[in-house]
Amino acid sequence: MAGRSLLLDDRTVFHDIYHFSDGVGSLSAPVPLAVYPDRTNRSNPRYPVRLAVVSLARGHHLVMKRYLAVISFLLGMLLLAACQPGGTSVKGKQVEAQGGAYTEISVNELQSMLKDKDFTLVNVHIPFEGDIPNTDVSIPYDQIAQNLDQLPADKNAKIVLYCRSDRMSTIASETLVGLGYTNIYNLDGGMVTWENTGLELER
Numbered sequence: 001m002a003g004r005s006l007l008l009d010d011r012t013v014f015h016d017i018y019h020f021s022d023g024v025g026s027l028s029a030p031v032p033l034a035v036y037p038d039r040t041n042r043s044n045p046r047y048p049v050r051l052a053v054v055s056l057a058r059g060h061h062l063v064m065k066r067y068l069a070v071i072s073f074l075l076g077m078l079l080l081a082a083c084q085p086g087g088t089s090v091k092g093k094q095v096e097a098q099g100g101a102y103t104e105i106s107v108n109e110l111q112s113m114l115k116d117k118d119f120t121l122v123n124v125h126i127p128f129e130g131d132i133p134n135t136d137v138s139i140p141y142d143q144i145a146q147n148l149d150q151l152p153a154d155k156n157a158k159i160v161l162y163c164r165s166d167r168m169s170t171i172a173s174e175t176l177v178g179l180g181y182t183n184i185y186n187l188d189g190g191m192v193t194w195e196n197t198g199l200e201l202e203r
Contacts, residue, residue, distance in 0.1 A: 092185065097177040102184035107197050110160065110187055119158035120151060124172040125191070129164055130201035132187075132194055141168035145175055155181045162187035162194075 090113060092103035105113075113119065114134055123131050124141035131138070139147045141163060151159060159181065163169040166189055173186040187194075191201060 093188075095173075095186070097174045099178040099180070100182060102173040102177050102186055104186050104188045105160070106188055107193050107199070110162075110194075111199075113160070119160050119185070121160050121162075122151070122172075123163070124161050124169050125163035126168070130191060130203040132162060132191065133200075133202055135202075139172075141172040141175075144172045145179065148179070151176075151181075155179075156183055158183045158185065160185040160187065163190050165192050166190040 090103075090105055090109040092105040092109060094101050095104050110132075114121075117134060120137070121132065121135045123135050123138040124144060125138075126140045126142075128138065137150050139150055151157075159176065161169040161172050161176075161184065163172075166187060169186050169190060173184050176184050189196075195201060
């Protein structure tokens, strides 16, 4: 009787058994039934009652399907998020170099990356004139090939280089690309642009 509606007048309800009789027919059902007024006949102070008989098994089946669909969607979103790489992605500018390329980034892009830091930040300027906050290591630009042990062992790891004006960091970036590093970033304008933007250095 799933989905069937009957227009009935007299009704007696006891526990989960609903009995209806009006000359049209009678129904006894040991299942919950939905009962609501038929407001198409407002002249009758005792509204006829329209009975919607819904199969309990069918209702449970539909509810379970909806719950499973929602759960599947949420699990899919969680798995998608888990598969995403950490950190903030920036576009930057690709610069070709012998053996590959590195990415030139702005001060604003470096700031965005620092909010969710997942890279090694390297100061290659000499002599020392200060650090950008969260700098991990200082390596002279012309000695970086001799100090690879201070960098991540994985040559695909993200490394950001900077110096005072970006001249030394450009040389260091080209050196690392030539040694097989694939994820090198160079700060355009270096510490000069960083300070001109109103940001401070650590000294």
